[in-house]
Amino acid sequence: MGSSGLHPAAIDWMALGPLIGVCLTGVVAMVLEMWRPRMNNNGIVGVCIVGLLVSGFLVIANWNRPGGESFGADYSEANGAVGNLGLFINDRLGQVIQLLIVGITLVTVLFSEGYLREKRLPFGEYYPLVLWSAAGGMVMATTRDLLIFFLGLETLSIALYVLAGLSSKERRSQEAALKYFLLGAFASSFLLYGIALIYGATGTTHLSGIAAIANTQPESIATFSVLYAGIGLVLVGFAFKVALVPFHMWTPDVYQGAPTSVVGFMAAGVKVAAFAAMLRFIDVIVFTSSVWITVLAALAAVTMTIGNLIALAQKDAKRILAYSSIAHAGYILVAVVAYGASKSGPYEPLGQSTVAYYLAMYGFMTLGAFAVLSLTGRDGKEGSTLEDYYGLYRSAPFPAAMFIVFMASLAGIPLTGGFLGKFLIFRDALSVDMLWLALLLGVNSVISVAYYLRIVQAVCTEEPGVVRSRFAPVNAGLFTACAVCAFLLIAGFVAADPLFDWMGLSAPGASVVAGLPGR
Amino acid sequence: MNPYLPIVLLLAVAGLVCTAMVTLSWVLGPKKVTPYKQAPYECGVAPIGNARERFPVKFYLVAMMFILFDVEVVFLWSWMAVFKDWVEAGSPAAAYSFWGVMVYMALWFLGDAYVIRSGALEWEESKTLAPEKLGPVRPSDTEEIALEPDLARGA
Amino acid sequence: MTTVWDYIWIVQLLPVAGFLAQALFGQRIIAMFGPAMGRRICGAMAVVPIALAFVIGVFVFYKLTELAPDQRVQISTWFNWIDLQTLRVPFELRVDPLSLTMVLIVTGVGALIHLYATGYMATDRDYPRFFTYLNLFIAFMLMLVLGNNLALVFIGWEGVGLCSYLLIGYWYHDIANAKAANKAFIVNRIGDWGFVLGIFLIYVTFASSQAIVGDEARLLSFDVILPLAEKVLPTFGPAVVAAVPILLFIGAMGKSAQFPLYLWLPDAMAGPTPVSALIHAATMVTAGVYLVTRCHVFFELSPIAMLVVACVGAFTAIFAATVAFGQTDIKKVLAYSTVSQLGYMFLACGVGAFYAGMFHVTTHAFFKALLFLGSGAVIVAMAHEQDMRRYGALRKYLPITHGTMLIGWIAIAGIPPLAGFFSKDDILGKTFASSHYWTEHGWLVDPKILYAIGLITAFMTAMYMTRMFWLTFLGKEERWRESAAGVSDEHAHHEAHVHHPHAHAEHEDTHGFFLSDDEVLERERAEHEAEHHDVLTPDHQPKEVVPSMWLPLVALAALSIVGGLVLSGGYPFSELLHWDTQHLFRDWNAIAAAPTLLPAAEMFHADHMTEWILIGSSVLAAILGIGVMAFQHRLGIPKSDREITGLKRIMGAQWGFDGAMYKTFVDFGGRFSQGFYRWFDKGVIDGLFVNGSAWTVQSFGKLFRKAQTGYVRSYALTMLLGVVVILSYVIWKTNR
Numbered sequence A: 001m002g003s004s005g006l007h008p009a010a011i012d013w014m015a016l017g018p019l020i021g022v023c024l025t026g027v028v029a030m031v032l033e034m035w036r037p038r039m040n041n042n043g044i045v046g047v048c049i050v051g052l053l054v055s056g057f058l059v060i061a062n063w064n065r066p067g068g069e070s071f072g073a074d075y076s077e078a079n080g081a082v083g084n085l086g087l088f089i090n091d092r093l094g095q096v097i098q099l100l101i102v103g104i105t106l107v108t109v110l111f112s113e114g115y116l117r118e119k120r121l122p123f124g125e126y127y128p129l130v131l132w133s134a135a136g137g138m139v140m141a142t143t144r145d146l147l148i149f150f151l152g153l154e155t156l157s158i159a160l161y162v163l164a165g166l167s168s169k170e171r172r173s174q175e176a177a178l179k180y181f182l183l184g185a186f187a188s189s190f191l192l193y194g195i196a197l198i199y200g201a202t203g204t205t206h207l208s209g210i211a212a213i214a215n216t217q218p219e220s221i222a223t224f225s226v227l228y229a230g231i232g233l234v235l236v237g238f239a240f241k242v243a244l245v246p247f248h249m250w251t252p253d254v255y256q257g258a259p260t261s262v263v264g265f266m267a268a269g270v271k272v273a274a275f276a277a278m279l280r281f282i283d284v285i286v287f288t289s290s291v292w293i294t295v296l297a298a299l300a301a302v303t304m305t306i307g308n309l310i311a312l313a314q315k316d317a318k319r320i321l322a323y324s325s326i327a328h329a330g331y332i333l334v335a336v337v338a339y340g341a342s343k344s345g346p347y348e349p350l351g352q353s354t355v356a357y358y359l360a361m362y363g364f365m366t367l368g369a370f371a372v373l374s375l376t377g378r379d380g381k382e383g384s385t386l387e388d389y390y391g392l393y394r395s396a397p398f399p400a401a402m403f404i405v406f407m408a409s410l411a412g413i414p415l416t417g418g419f420l421g422k423f424l425i426f427r428d429a430l431s432v433d434m435l436w437l438a439l440l441l442g443v444n445s446v447i448s449v450a451y452y453l454r455i456v457q458a459v460c461t462e463e464p465g466v467v468r469s470r471f472a473p474v475n476a477g478l479f480t481a482c483a484v485c486a487f488l489l490i491a492g493f494v495a496a497d498p499l500f501d502w503m504g505l506s507a508p509g510a511s512v513v514a515g516l517p518g519r
Numbered sequence B: 001m002n003p004y005l006p007i008v009l010l011l012a013v014a015g016l017v018c019t020a021m022v023t024l025s026w027v028l029g030p031k032k033v034t035p036y037k038q039a040p041y042e043c044g045v046a047p048i049g050n051a052r053e054r055f056p057v058k059f060y061l062v063a064m065m066f067i068l069f070d071v072e073v074v075f076l077w078s079w080m081a082v083f084k085d086w087v088e089a090g091s092p093a094a095a096y097s098f099w100g101v102m103v104y105m106a107l108w109f110l111g112d113a114y115v116i117r118s119g120a121l122e123w124e125e126s127k128t129l130a131p132e133k134l135g136p137v138r139p140s141d142t143e144e145i146a147l148e149p150d151l152a153r154g155a
Numbered sequence C: 001m002t003t004v005w006d007y008i009w010i011v012q013l014l015p016v017a018g019f020l021a022q023a024l025f026g027q028r029i030i031a032m033f034g035p036a037m038g039r040r041i042c043g044a045m046a047v048v049p050i051a052l053a054f055v056i057g058v059f060v061f062y063k064l065t066e067l068a069p070d071q072r073v074q075i076s077t078w079f080n081w082i083d084l085q086t087l088r089v090p091f092e093l094r095v096d097p098l099s100l101t102m103v104l105i106v107t108g109v110g111a112l113i114h115l116y117a118t119g120y121m122a123t124d125r126d127y128p129r130f131f132t133y134l135n136l137f138i139a140f141m142l143m144l145v146l147g148n149n150l151a152l153v154f155i156g157w158e159g160v161g162l163c164s165y166l167l168i169g170y171w172y173h174d175i176a177n178a179k180a181a182n183k184a185f186i187v188n189r190i191g192d193w194g195f196v197l198g199i200f201l202i203y204v205t206f207a208s209s210q211a212i213v214g215d216e217a218r219l220l221s222f223d224v225i226l227p228l229a230e231k232v233l234p235t236f237g238p239a240v241v242a243a244v245p246i247l248l249f250i251g252a253m254g255k256s257a258q259f260p261l262y263l264w265l266p267d268a269m270a271g272p273t274p275v276s277a278l279i280h281a282a283t284m285v286t287a288g289v290y291l292v293t294r295c296h297v298f299f300e301l302s303p304i305a306m307l308v309v310a311c312v313g314a315f316t317a318i319f320a321a322t323v324a325f326g327q328t329d330i331k332k333v334l335a336y337s338t339v340s341q342l343g344y345m346f347l348a349c350g351v352g353a354f355y356a357g358m359f360h361v362t363t364h365a366f367f368k369a370l371l372f373l374g375s376g377a378v379i380v381a382m383a384h385e386q387d388m389r390r391y392g393a394l395r396k397y398l399p400i401t402h403g404t405m406l407i408g409w410i411a412i413a414g415i416p417p418l419a420g421f422f423s424k425d426d427i428l429g430k431t432f433a434s435s436h437y438w439t440e441h442g443w444l445v446d447p448k449i450l451y452a453i454g455l456i457t458a459f460m461t462a463m464y465m466t467r468m469f470w471l472t473f474l475g476k477e478e479r480w481r482e483s484a485a486g487v488s489d490e491h492a493h494h495e496a497h498v499h500h501p502h503a504h505a506e507h508e509d510t511h512g513f514f515l516s517d518d519e520v521l522e523r524e525r526a527e528h529e530a531e532h533h534d535v536l537t538p539d540h541q542p543k544e545v546v547p548s549m550w551l552p553l554v555a556l557a558a559l560s561i562v563g564g565l566v567l568s569g570g571y572p573f574s575e576l577l578h579w580d581t582q583h584l585f586r587d588w589n590a591i592a593a594a595p596t597l598l599p600a601a602e603m604f605h606a607d608h609m610t611e612w613i614l615i616g617s618s619v620l621a622a623i624l625g626i627g628v629m630a631f632q633h634r635l636g637i638p639k640s641d642r643e644i645t646g647l648k649r650i651m652g653a654q655w656g657f658d659g660a661m662y663k664t665f666v667d668f669g670g671r672f673s674q675g676f677y678r679w680f681d682k683g684v685i686d687g688l689f690v691n692g693s694a695w696t697v698q699s700f701g702k703l704f705r706k707a708q709t710g711y712v713r714s715y716a717l718t719m720l721l722g723v724v725v726i727l728s729y730v731i732w733k734t735n736r
Helices: A013-035 A042-062 A075-079 A092-118 A126-142 A146-164 A171-202 A207-216 A218-222 A225-242 A250-257 A260-312 A317-344 A353-376 A397-411 A417-431 A435-460 A476-494 A496-503 B005-028 B057-089 B092-117 B149-154 C004-065 C097-120 C127-146 C150-168 C175-207 C222-236 C238-255 C261-270 C273-282 C284-294 C296-301 C303-325 C330-350 C354-381 C399-413 C419-433 C435-441 C447-473 C485-497 C501-511 C517-531 C547-567 C572-577 C608-632 C646-652 C654-705 C712-734
Strands: A068-072 A086-090 C074-083 C088-095
Touching: A013 A042, A013 A086, A013 A092, A013 A126, A013 B092, A042 A092, A042 A126, A086 A092, A086 A126, A092 A126, A092 A260, A092 A353, A092 A476, A126 A146, A126 A260, A146 A171, A146 A225, A146 A260, A171 A207, A171 A225, A171 A250, A171 C712, A207 A218, A207 A260, A225 A260, A225 A317, A225 C712, A250 A260, A250 A317, A260 A317, A260 A353, A260 A435, A260 C654, A260 C712, A317 A353, A317 A417, A317 A435, A353 A397, A353 A417, A353 A476, A353 A496, A397 A417, A397 A435, A397 A476, A417 A435, A417 A476, A435 C654, A476 A496, B057 B092, C004 C074, C004 C088, C004 C097, C004 C127, C088 C097, C088 C127, C088 C150, C097 C127, C097 C273, C097 C284, C097 C354, C097 C547, C127 C150, C127 C273, C127 C284, C150 C175, C150 C238, C150 C261, C150 C273, C150 C284, C175 C222, C175 C238, C175 C261, C222 C238, C222 C296, C238 C284, C238 C296, C238 C303, C261 C273, C261 C330, C261 C654, C273 C284, C273 C330, C273 C354, C284 C296, C284 C330, C284 C354, C296 C303, C303 C330, C303 C447, C330 C354, C330 C419, C330 C447, C354 C399, C354 C419, C354 C547, C399 C419, C399 C447, C399 C547, C399 C608, C419 C447, C419 C547, C419 C608, C447 C608
Parallel strands: none
Antiparallel strands: A068 A086, C074 C088
C-alpha cells in the first residue's frame, strides 16, 4: 500500500453531504434523547425535520454538479483492471433515489410521533434508528461496490429489525422482529456468499471492475458457473429485501406485526433503495442477460400473480397492503427486466426513468396509505382488520379522502402517478417484446382493484351505532403527511413531463408518453 | 500414479476403521438400559434442573455490547499499524486518517455514553418510558361516543 | 417574452383566484366578521375579480384593435398540457375579436350580475357557497371562450355545465330544485355526447390527413384545424363533411337549449334569479352560438349542416315563442323568450350570417340580463311570488325597476333605436337576402319561409313581452290585494284535476320531466315552505330594491339603449370603437385564421329599397305586437290569463312535447332498463362473468394462502427452495 492510500483531495465532500447530513441528524437526535430523556419528542422531531430538509437541499445542490465517483480508494488498481474506483458515485440515479429516501423519511417522521404516542411507545430512539436506516438506504443507492452495498444493506436492515420490535409489549411485534431478523440474516448470508463468489470469479467487488472484466474476457466469463452462482445469490439478497416470491414470506407477518409507521417506512424506503441498487447491478450484469432476464421475468410474473391472488383472500388491511407491496415489487421488477433487456437486446435502450418514477410514486402512495392506516392506533391498542376501519371516513374525513387517492394510485387509476407508472412499465415491457409480461401486468392490475376497493369500502362503511373514538384524532403531522403524499401523486401525474425532464433519467430523446403507435 | 493417492487411501482406511469400531461395538456389545445410564453426563456432577434454562435478557445485552466495543477496538489496532508507516513516510494520509479516527472515536464515546445513560448496563433496573414522552394525554375518552341518532339510523 | 396578449391569462385566472378565495375563506370570513360585515367582504371578494378582469379585458381589446385586421388573432401559450407524439394540447388562449367579445360580455355583464347578487342573496344562509359557484362559473366560461383548442373548450363546456347544475340545485333542500338540476345535467349530456364525438371525429380526420405539415401535433387547436378544414375534410367524403358540423351542433343544441333539447332550460329557472340572468340567459346558453361561430368553417363546408342549423333555429324560435304565451310565472316567460331568442341566433348562423348571430348574442346579453334582474327585483319586492297574475300596477311602487324593465321590454320587442332592433333586424335581413346561397346549392327550403317564421316570431315576441310587462307593471288593479283568489283558484284547479287524464299535460308543463303527480304536489308544498320565505299577503306593500340591485339594472338599461347603435355600423359611436373602417361584427370572417368559404359581402346583397322595406316590416311587427297586446289588456287582466285555458293551455304545455318526452324516455325507458338490468346485468354479467371470475380468482388466492403457515422454518425452507431452483436453472443453462 503506497502513500497514496487515502487522499483527502479524492473525496468529494459535497457529494457525500446528504448522507453525512442524515447520519449526523441521527446522531444529534440520539444525543438529544440521551441528554433529556424526560422531555417529549417534539425537539427530536424538529431536529429530524430540519436535518432531513437540509439533506434534501444538499441533494438538490448536487444536482448539476459533475458526476463521478467520490471517496475514491484505488485499492483495486492492484488488479490492473481499471483506474480510480470510488466507493460512492455521484450520479443522477443516486441523487434521485437519495432525494426520494430523504422525502420518504421526512414523511415518516411527520406522522410517526402522533402514532407512537397513541401506541404508548414514543421512544426517542425511534428517530435516530429511522434516520440511520435511511442512511443505509442512501448508501445502497449511491455505491457501486458490492461490499459497501452490503454495509448499507445491513445498516438499513439492523435498524429495521429493532424498529419492527419496537412495540415490545405486543406479541406480534416481537414475532415480526424475530422473523424479520432470522430470515433477514438468512438472506444476508446468501448475499454475502454471492459477493464472495463474484469476487472469486472476477477478483473485485466493484461493479466497474466486474464490467471491465466482462469486457476484456467475454468468452471465458460467459460460461463461468461460479460467477453465475454469485450473481444469482446476490439477486436472491435483493429479492428478499424487495419481497419477491418466493422470498416474500416474511412480508405479511412483519407488516402486520410491526408498528404501522415503521411498516410505512419499510415498505417505501427499503424497496426504493434495494431496487435502485438492483438497477445498478443489472446495468453491469447485462453480459449474462440471456440467463438472468428469463429468471427475473419469471420471478416478476410469479410475484405479481401470487401477491395479488393471496391479497384477495386477506381480511387484514395491513396484510392486504403487504401483499400489495409484493405485487408492486413484481411490477417494478418488470420495469427492471425491461430495462435490462433493452440494454442487452436489439432494442432501443430504455432509460432508468420508469423505475425511478414508479419507485417515487409507489413510495409515496404506500407510505400515505400506511399513514392513514395508523389512525387505528389509540390508547395503546391498534386493530388492523378491515372491520377496524369502518367509519374512518366520518371521523377523519380528510385522511380518508386522501386514502382513496392512495388506493386509486395503487390500483393504477388515472389522474394518479400510479396509473402513469404502470402505463410506462407496460410500455417498456412492450418495447422489448415482452407481450406476455405486459399482459400479465394488466391482468394483475385488474385483480388488484378488487382488494383495494375492499379497503376503501371498509373505510367508507358505517355501521349503525359504531363508536367514533376508536380512531386517533388527526394531528397536523399526519394531515401534512397525507396532503404531501397525495399532492405528489397527483402532481406526478399532471406534471409528469417536467418531472421527467428534471429527473433526467430518461433515455436520450424520449418523451414521457412517446412511443405510442405512430399515426 | 497420482501422488495424493496414498493420502486418500490413508483417509479411507482411517474412516473405515473408525466406523467399523463404533458400529461393531454397538452391534456386538450388550445393551442394558438403566435410568442412571440415561442421565446426561455433566463431568460427574449430578444434573440440576432443565438444560433449557432462560437467561435474563440483560445477559445478552451485555454480551452484545462487549462484542460491539471489542470490534471497535480491533479497528483501532489495524489503523495504528498503518498510521505509523504513514507518519514515517510523511504521507498526507497520516493527518487525514488521524482526524478520521478522531471522529470515529467521538462517535464511539457517544455510543458509550448512550449505553450508560440509558441504563443498559444496570443489571437490576430496566428503563421505562418517561410519562413526559406521551405528551398531554387526552381526558379520559375511553368511553364510547355513540353516533348521532340520525346517522346511526340512516346507515 | 411576455407580450401584452399574455395579460389574457390574468383575465382567466382572476375568477379562479376569486373562486379559491371564496371557497377557502368565505365561511371563515363570515364567522370572523359577523354575518353583515362578513357578507359585505365576501361580496366584494366576488365582484372585484370579475370587474378587474373586465377592465383588463377592455385593455387587451383596445390593444388588439391597434393591430391590422388580418393580424387580430393572437395566441398565448402557457405550457404543454398533453404532449403525445400524435397529439399535443397546450394550455393556450386565443385572443381575437370573437373571443374578446365573449370575454367582455362574460366579465362585464357578469360583474354587474355579481353586484346584483350581493343584494339579492343578502339573506341567504350559504352566501359564500353561492359566490364560489358563481366565480367558478365565470372561470370556466372564460376558459370556454378563450381556449384555443377543442380540449380547453370542452373543459370550459363541462365546467359551466357543472356550475349550472350546482346553481340550479343551489337550494337543494327542495327536492324539486335538485330534480331540475338533474334534468339540466342529463339533457346536457345528450348534447355533450354529440360534442365529444365531434371532437373525436375532428381529431381522427386530421390525424390521418396528409395535409398537416411537419410534426405539427396540435390537432385540436383552432389555428391549426380551421385553415386546413377545407383541405382535410372533403377528402373523407360528404358524410364526414356533414357529420362534423352536425355533431358539433348537437353539442350546441344541448348547451343553447334548442329544440328538442331545450327541455332543461325552463326548469333551470329553479335556481336563484341572478343565476338565471347570468348563466341561463346572458352567457352560458350562448356558448352553443359561440361554438358554431368559432367552428364556422366546418359548417360552411356542409350546406346540409347549415340547413339543419337554420331550420332548428327557426323552429325553436317560433315554438318557444308560442309556449311563452301560456306561462304565468314571470321567470318562465323569460326562459321561453330566451329559448326563442337563441333560436334567432342559430337562424342567423344557419344562413351564414355568423356575425349577426354574435351581434344578437351581445345585445341579448344586455337586455335579457336586464329583464331577468328586473324580474328578480320584482320577485324580491313581491315576497318571492312569481305568478304574474298576482302582480299589477307595480310601476308606482317600483319606479326604478319599472323604468329599466320598460327599456328592456321595448329593446327585446325590437323598437328602434334600442339594442334588440339592430341585431334582430340584422338577422331578419340576412335571412331574407340569403337566397343566393340557397339557390346555388339547390336546397328546397326557401329562406323566405325562414324569414317569415322569423318575422312572425318577432311579432309574437313583442306580444308576449307586452303581456308580461303589462301584467306586472301596468294596469290599475293591484291583484295581490284580491284575497289571493288567483292562487287558491289555481290550487283548487290542480286538486280537481289530479285524477283527470286531461290535466296530465299541464302538470308535466309546470313541473317537468322527472316528476310524478305526487311529486308535483309535494313540490308545491315544498316551494312554499322552503323557498318562499314569506307569503304574499293582501296588505303587502312592495318596496323598491336596494341600490346594489338597481344599479346594475340602470347600467344594463343604458347598454340596452345604446348597445345596438354603437355596435352596428355607420353610427357615430361605432367609429369610436372601430377606429378603422372595418366593422367589428362584419370582419371576423376576414380575420379568423381561415378565410370564409362563403361570399361574405355579396351573399347578402339586397338593394336599398328592399332593405328599407325589411326594416319597416320588422318595426311594424314589433309595434303591432305591442299594440294588439295593449288593446287586449286595456281593461285589466284578460279572462284567458286568470285561468289558463284553451289554446294558451296547450301552448303553455309546450304542445305536449315535454309530457311526451317524459312518457317516452322516463316511463318507458325506465321500464325497459329495469327489465334489461334484471335479465342481462344481474343474470349474465353479474352472475356469470363478474362473480364467476371473481370466485375463480378468490379460490386461487385461498389456495396459495395455505402456504403462509406462520412458521419461520417453513419460510426459510421456501427461500431455500427458491435459491435451489434458480441456481439449478442457471447452472444448467450456462453449462448446456
